[in-house]
Amino acid sequence: MIYFFKDDAAAQAQKPIGSIILYLERKEACALLKSMGLEVAESNIDYDTTKVSNGEKTLLDSCGELCNIIAGTFKTELCSLGYPEFIISPPSNFVNEVDDLPYNESVSVKHEMFVPIGEKEAIYIDVILPVF
16 A cells, blocks of 8 residues: 655645555465566465465565555656646555555545456555545
């Protein structure tokens, strides 16, 4: 997950204007991240648990990097279209649960995209951003 902030003050106050949330299935995440050249310690991953092992720290870091790439590209494209500059946060990683995160309560629309891998919808991307 990456937050979008209007400015430094909003970032310091943890008052986001929006976010990008990337959902990945573990097995598909490993294949995708490896194909992108990102590090994955696949032999140390337990696909049937909600707990994060030491080996999965690398997987989560690479998932965060992928989310950062997507958010950075999204920001660049919006700015090239004339939208105001905004700040993106470092990625936050979660396994199966997302706890008590700040969000912009005034935003009522969420855009969801999915990317199939094989026959499975393995990647979901939620974009929450107000109209500027």
